[in-house]
Amino acid sequence: PKFWVEELCSRLKFKSASELVYKTRKTQPMKDLDTEETKYSNISGAFAVKQTGGFNGNVVTIIDDIFHSGATLHELGSVLKSAGARVQGLVATKTLRDTR
Secondary structure, eight states: OHHHHHHHHHHHTOOOOGGGEEESSOOOOGGGOOSHHHHHHHHTTOEEESSTTTTTTOEEEEEESOBSSSHHHHHHHHHHHHTTOEEEEEESOBOGGGGO
């Protein structure tokens, strides 16, 4: 996803905020976790922003490679909202088992 973010921002002449967000701890790969509960537990508290309130109501688009449970988008979105951003998500693909 980082490559997609940088490429899209460059082509669309948008500012990337990827340098303002960081992981606070190592997490397990989400694809290796089976239940929604373990995914949310795995990702809970795993993100922070370098400057709180620095987004001043600007729209931030979270770009993720795959949507399965929504746990990553939810957690990162919550952190960004707390920092003053308006958040939207963009996902490249959705797993088939979520469409049933």
